[in-house]
Amino acid sequence: MATETFDKQKTIDLRKKHVGPSCKVFFSHDPIKIVRARGQYMYNEKDERYLDCINNVAHVGHCHPDVVEAGAKQMELLNTNSRFLHDNLVLYAQRLQATLPEKLSVCYFVNSGSEANDLALRMAWQYTGHKDIITLENAYHGHVSSLIDISPYKFHQMVGAKQSQHVHVALSPDIYRGKYREDHPDPATAYADNVKDIIEDAHGKGRTIAAFIAESLQSCGGQVIPPAGYFQKVAQHVRKAGGIVIADEVQVGFGRVGSHFWGFQLQGEDFVPDIVTMGKPIGNGHPMSCVITSREIAEGFMSSGMEYFNTFGGNPVSCAIGLAVLDVIEKEDLQGNALKTGGYLTTLLENLKERHPLVGDVRGRGLFVGVELVKDQKKRTPATAEAQDVIYRLKEHRILLSADGPHRNVLKFKPPMCFSEEDAELAVEKIDQILTDLERALNLSMPESTISENGHCKRKEPSEEINHVHASNGSSHKQTNTHQHINKNKRIRT
Amino acid sequence: MATETFDKQKTIDLRKKHVGPSCKVFFSHDPIKIVRARGQYMYNEKDERYLDCINNVAHVGHCHPDVVEAGAKQMELLNTNSRFLHDNLVLYAQRLQATLPEKLSVCYFVNSGSEANDLALRMAWQYTGHKDIITLENAYHGHVSSLIDISPYKFHQMVGAKQSQHVHVALSPDIYRGKYREDHPDPATAYADNVKDIIEDAHGKGRTIAAFIAESLQSCGGQVIPPAGYFQKVAQHVRKAGGIVIADEVQVGFGRVGSHFWGFQLQGEDFVPDIVTMGKPIGNGHPMSCVITSREIAEGFMSSGMEYFNTFGGNPVSCAIGLAVLDVIEKEDLQGNALKTGGYLTTLLENLKERHPLVGDVRGRGLFVGVELVKDQKKRTPATAEAQDVIYRLKEHRILLSADGPHRNVLKFKPPMCFSEEDAELAVEKIDQILTDLERALNLSMPESTISENGHCKRKEPSEEINHVHASNGSSHKQTNTHQHINKNKRIRT
Structure with missing residues (x-):
């Protein structure tokens, strides 16, 4: 386990003193100190594990040997x-x-x-x-x-x-x-x-x-x-x-x-x-x-x-x-994993959309997925504060996600490519809970009419001719002809 | 010893095919393939050693452990x-x-x-x-x-x-x-x-x-x-x-x-x-x-x-x-070494100037030294082709130096900071030989009058108050009050 040179407050103080004030930290009111990382997980100074849904730079997994x-x-x-x-x-x-x-x-x-x-x-x-x-x-x-x-x-x-x-x-x-x-x-x-x-x-x-x-x-x-x-x-x-x-x-x-x-x-x-x-x-x-x-x-x-x-x-x-x-x-067929796990993640998020009025749109390709939050599904009013709320509450559950887009209301998934189905389930389960709480507080409910209607975005695939949507075991996966070699039971390195 | 994946010609061919033509190599007619380096030395695919006088990026020595x-x-x-x-x-x-x-x-x-x-x-x-x-x-x-x-x-x-x-x-x-x-x-x-x-x-x-x-x-x-x-x-x-x-x-x-x-x-x-x-x-x-x-x-x-x-x-x-x-x-007191070895190098080069009509000016601070070559000391006509010649001939002696400046007539020393006095002697000895050959071919000789006269550039120190020129043992070293802790017999890591 990595050790610290300074306690967290000292790190914050030194950063304020010597690092450009335009250089922002995540969660500025209570930033995270990360001392080590592996695969799709990052660990703070107390060795507490965070699930990383945002670091697309650590593409093949943090610190891949x-x-x-x-x-x-x-x-x-x-x-x-x-x-x-x-x-x-x-x-x-x-x-x-x-x-x-x-x-x-x-x-x-x-x-x-x-x-x-x-x-x-x-x-x-x-x-x-x-x-x-x-x-x-x-x-x-x-x-x-x-x-x-x-x-x-x-x-x-x-x-x-x-x-x-x-x-x-x-x-x-x-x-x-x-x-x-x-x-x-x-x-x-x-x-x-x-x-x-x-x-x-x-x-x-x-x-x-x-x-x-x-x-x-x-x-x-x-x-x-x-x-x-x-x-x-x-x-x-x-x-x-x-x-x-x-x-x-x-x-x-x-x-x-x-x-x-x-x-x-x-x-x-x-x-x-x-x-x-x-x-x-x-x-x-x-x-x-x-x-x-x-x-x-x-x-x-x-x-x-x-x-x-x-x-x-x-x-x-x-x-x-x-x-x-x-x-x-x-x-490690990480492109195949992006297709498979990304498809699974998108399906789980699409299921959320059926139940949560805050979810306006779910869109993604592989492990590049966005969830656009709205206060009103018909008007598509950006739910900016709510998206921030989701991010901060996820952090309490030690899940790192970000919100972006012009209205900062799009939850952005772009995790290391070794992200697993279990990781997807964990993240979506927590988002589900948080959205339920938020909607209760906001007194929001699913409008009857939108479930099978226009309010939901039906998007066309970029290349319809090569992408198919398969429904199997109650979840839908996006697959292509060029990538059917998905190793179903492949364990992801952690 | 490092091994090659391709023979040199194949490396050149692939480079021509896949690397931007604006990206030039040193010595384009016969480029150098380097497979390993240590300290101030670089080694080609035949394990032949080059003395590196130019790589200021490998500041503390190539591949410092x-x-x-x-x-x-x-x-x-x-x-x-x-x-x-x-x-x-x-x-x-x-x-x-x-x-x-x-x-x-x-x-x-x-x-x-x-x-x-x-x-x-x-x-x-x-x-x-x-x-x-x-x-x-x-x-x-x-x-x-x-x-x-x-x-x-x-x-x-x-x-x-x-x-x-x-x-x-x-x-x-x-x-x-x-x-x-x-x-x-x-x-x-x-x-x-x-x-x-x-x-x-x-x-x-x-x-x-x-x-x-x-x-x-x-x-x-x-x-x-x-x-x-x-x-x-x-x-x-x-x-x-x-x-x-x-x-x-x-x-x-x-x-x-x-x-x-x-x-x-x-x-x-x-x-x-x-x-x-x-x-x-x-x-x-x-x-x-x-x-x-x-x-x-x-x-x-x-x-x-x-x-x-x-x-x-x-x-x-x-x-x-x-x-x-x-x-x-x-x-490793590399700043001290820059002062000491740089001073020694500058002195050796100044000695060359006394004997070589092609050397118009020697100027430097520490291990940042320039030797400006001229065809005529009074007119200071840039000796561009001659500088290129020096560089190419030094390469045959496996010494890497470059020529720069607006007229490409300034020999540039900016070696790794572990450069030693022996390295300086070797480089200057070879430059001495090459200049002698070139001057003979060009029929150039030292004009009588310039030896103690105007033709030579007497430059002022940037901060005269803190820099002194000491003459000792027939060679002049630049030293400062802030850096007198030079370890005279220090061996430089190779």
Whole structure:
């Protein structure tokens, strides 16, 4: 067991003294001190166990021994920059490329999702010779200045913030709360047409489009799953304008969506982005990330004559860790587990929706799941305070969950990929209890009419042709043809 | 001994296929494959040893066992984000703060020098409410888009690049090649007045100054050591205009300059920057960095209302590694070694200057040393091709050195801090031979008149009051009152 250097109050005091006040802790009134973690569990200074439903960075499980060993071994041997040849770099590039469509073959290794997205913008600007960027409502793409500009999630937090002239904000393709909803005959086209309108408007002002950037599934934006075909249509409009399409997979990549390795693949094989950016889960917590693009864009980027050098990017240690993460995903079939356990979790949450008026929508793919809380199912009034309440009460039960989205009313599940069915049951059971208490206090009950009616969101699958919903043993699981090798009784490492 | 996965040609082929063509290797016609490293030595796939004179990132020596152990142990225990309390974070912040003037007390942990400098700019913009940035000629501050804008070293490489309107480029305070030279009565004031002129000019155009940013000693810019008092005077002008001063210590910090822990301290105790950014050596190769500022600026930054969150920044592994690096610097008195061995190296190089017409200037502080090669000592014509030749021939002797600066004619020493006197002798002996050969081929000889005359640059020390030049045993060592505890016979770990 890990020991403490300072008691918790001293840690808090020192943090107040020496760490930037803009850097927030979870549960600021009573923050958590974590001293060790393993798998999907974190332990505080009293060795009390927390179930971790939020750390998508600890992708293959906190402190996975294979990843630790790979990192430690390489650290002992060599850690230097990519101006020297090293096998780990090329091996890793080869392995990453193999997870992607052929066209995406050229890698740039950097240190964070922010560095990756900034580099993607630099490439877009250089390759297209254009300036303007189209981003989505509520999007978050990183913390460096160029990305704050294209992150409404961030710049809307700022007192007196102004949107940069070169940034255009498109409608979030959210069929629960957005402009076009589940009852719209073709939300994919309607949302894509909004991008088309933005482009035309920009052209009218003499502006030019460099790129459209979006998370394949919006995370901070509220666990939004774009309707099938949306990205294909957007890509058509953007490319026609001479721009490129950047898929930000920082939050959702590496098998989390279960049926596919990358989130953008949910849209179907006919959609291939021009640049894919990676981050968070890529190194299980080790600071690293990657940008992958086509040969054509890579050559275009080089034509500026400017070298690209990143001091730490692609060093042998980061690459060894990245390789180990890919190995574990494969060896433990964590993508299969995301599909199976994620499907089970979604089903349990959908069952909650049938009984709880506070639950407006349940949406998810694999182990990327959102539960949108509302005070009124018809009006879909965000239940912001209630979502906070759920989070705080779960913490008392030692379950870590967060609430996000523009109204902070979407409970976000994005646990380590070794999350088990028992974990899902525990979390949902506690949420059930908490919602029951809250609804009693608020005097809320299920309106008779909504149970089999419009109030509930019926959403279409992104690729109906490859996803089926199976009902078995009273619970529904989402499965795909490409991933039927689910090991039913597989025990998850703890 | 480490083994290879691919033979060297296959590594090169895969790199061409899968790694961005803008990412260059050293010695592109015959790159080096390094498979392991230790201390100041790197080993290729044939286990041939290279003396490393350039990797300032491997600050306490490649793969230092204490650093490796600290990293491996913490990786096994916990690696998560800074939204949970952790002792490593506050301990490390406390330790870093203790190396700096009291005023610089608030830390932000990020992943790279680029992230650090970008954050410093964001702070400057938010705190001052101003927009314009003053940077130096030939400066390099990082690879994200906001930093390319303020890095003439980079944007001058670009075909058809335009300087951003909010960026002003001040004269580099280079007393060898710059506008005001060693024969100027007061180059510090003259160079600082240039900054003053820029501010007045900007004000005349209705613009406002957010910050002046400079490396405490310019590295890529050509190992430039600003004259004493320069930063004090610049700070006066900048602060009067409502701007702040950012000292970029990414390349030169952590004891490299020998007499002090930070490069800016060479200017004297009366100079304290408003923000200090760190990077490269901070984690001995681990991707991490830090921004430290005053409470006032930190509060100003927070006033925007925007949270600052960095996924990997300040994680327990990075902090454990950072702490281990500080411990090793202290335990092995590497700052003392930088002073002693750096002084010895500089003396050996100064001796070369007496005999070699190609050597125009030798300048350095600790283990940060530059040798400027010229074809004509009076005209100071840059010997660019010759510098490249030296580098390539040294490589044949398995010595790694680089040439940089605006004319790529400055040989740059910035070795791991465990560099020994024997290493210095070996490198200088080989440079001596190579220069002799080159001069013979070029038919160059020492002009009689320059030996005791003007052609040689007599530079003033940045803080004459604390630095003395001692001549002993025919070699001159720079020492300071604060660092006289040099362990003369200390053996350096290999």
